[in-house]
Amino acid sequence: MCDIIPKKLETSEEKLNFINSFDNFLFDCDGVIWHASTVLEGVREVLYTLKKMGKRIIYVTNNSSKSRATYLKKFQKLDLPATLDDIFSSAVAAAYYVKHFVNIKEDEKIYVVGGEGICRELEEQGVHWCGSDDDNKPISEEEFTEIQPDPKVRAVMFGFDVNINYRKFARAFTYLNSNPDCLFLATNTDMTYPTKHLEFPGTGSMIHTLIAGTKRTPTVLGKPTTNMMDCIIQKFNLDRSRTCMVGDRLITDIAFGKNSNLSTLLVLTGVTTVEAMNESKDIKPNYYISSLGDLHA
Structure with a gap:
């Protein structure tokens, strides 16, 4: 039984305090940043803002079919801030x-x-x-x-x-x-x-x-196992206490963060609904928000 009560980020102050609590953000892609080849509303602005604030952004996906070079072309085509080193697939x-x-x-x-x-x-x-x-x-x-x-x-x-x-x-x-x-x-x-x-x-x-x-x-070696996180932590030398995992799936993204002692943010633009989050007995995020794009408001 999970005893976490997820906090919804609503006010500008809550969102700013959340952002200031972390130096590193790990983002799932599908359902968080885009749907297929369409960037979700407001997400581009949030990502650029985080970059300007000096935050470390790492895109973490279980899709192993594409190389980082291929993924980078998609990020560039969609005008999203990314370098080859920012992409960490399974x-x-x-x-x-x-x-x-x-x-x-x-x-x-x-x-x-x-x-x-x-x-x-x-x-x-x-x-x-x-x-x-x-x-x-x-x-x-x-x-x-x-x-x-x-x-x-x-x-x-x-x-x-x-x-x-x-x-x-x-x-x-x-x-x-x-x-x-x-x-x-x-x-x-x-x-x-x-x-x-x-x-x-x-x-x-x-x-x-x-x-x-x-x-x-x-x-x-992919989400939600600690094997993938161990690789990320070692490669980028991250402080777990200053790192947040952001995703749309409880059983992969949020469990990935929880299994590795990271804070987590659930977005509701993908697989998981607020009802499913509330009904989950074992996996709950620390925070949730309607869309990653709302984080800038």
């Missing part, structure tokens, strides 16, 4: 984790189920990879003998993959099942993937095939 967390927390050798590699986001970020960290788009081609039973254990595969990294197929499942299963020392890593376990009009299956839905087959549990 792909970045995964690559950073492998480089700094896994003792990976020069001749070892990561088998990737996922898109170019993971691959580019692994390359940025100097980590070798295989799989991904190279395994997009469907497989026939006659080709099954081509899939063999490979002791050089140090880990299977599973992320969101719109080209998921049996070839990828078979390779990942083989590497994990044949070598107990092969790490099982996941960028996130979000069960759904939001699109402009509907929700589709997410990474969590897809990865359960491997979990069931291998009877292994992956180390999750």
Whole structure:
């Protein structure tokens, strides 16, 4: 049972006091800053104001399909304040984790189920990879003998993959099942993937095939786990007591902040309604506001 009573930010004084309480703000993107390619009203002004006040802004997303360079192009197109270093996706967390927390050798590699986001970020960290788009081609039973254990595969990294197929499942299963020392890593376990009009299956839905087959549990590197936050805190040298997580989902964004001893702000422009927030027994934010864009008023 959570004993936090969320405080609604309403007056200008409350909003200013809130902003002055923190040096660093971690922002989810979808449902907080934008919907698809539309920036939410007032959000651009708030972000620029925070930057002018000297606040550290880090954009934290579980979407591993895009690289930071690709995300940066979107921020620039939408006229939002961002540099490459301000963007921290689950792909970045995964690559950073492998480089700094896994003792990976020069001749070892990561088998990737996922898109170019993971691959580019692994390359940025100097980590070798295989799989991904190279395994997009469907497989026939006659080709099954081509899939063999490979002791050089140090880990299977599973992320969101719109080209998921049996070839990828078979390779990942083989590497994990044949070598107990092969790490099982996941960028996130979000069960759904939001699109402009509907929700589709997410990474969590897809990865359960491997979990069931291998009877292994992956180390999750995205929200809401502390693994991702540990990477962020170490990389940016943040003071947790002066850092606030801002998001629209209780079970990912707000739990992410809570699990890592951060203050949290829930915005009501995404998944969570005020009714759902009030009904939640285990996860509640410290603060909430109708929209991030209202923070400047």
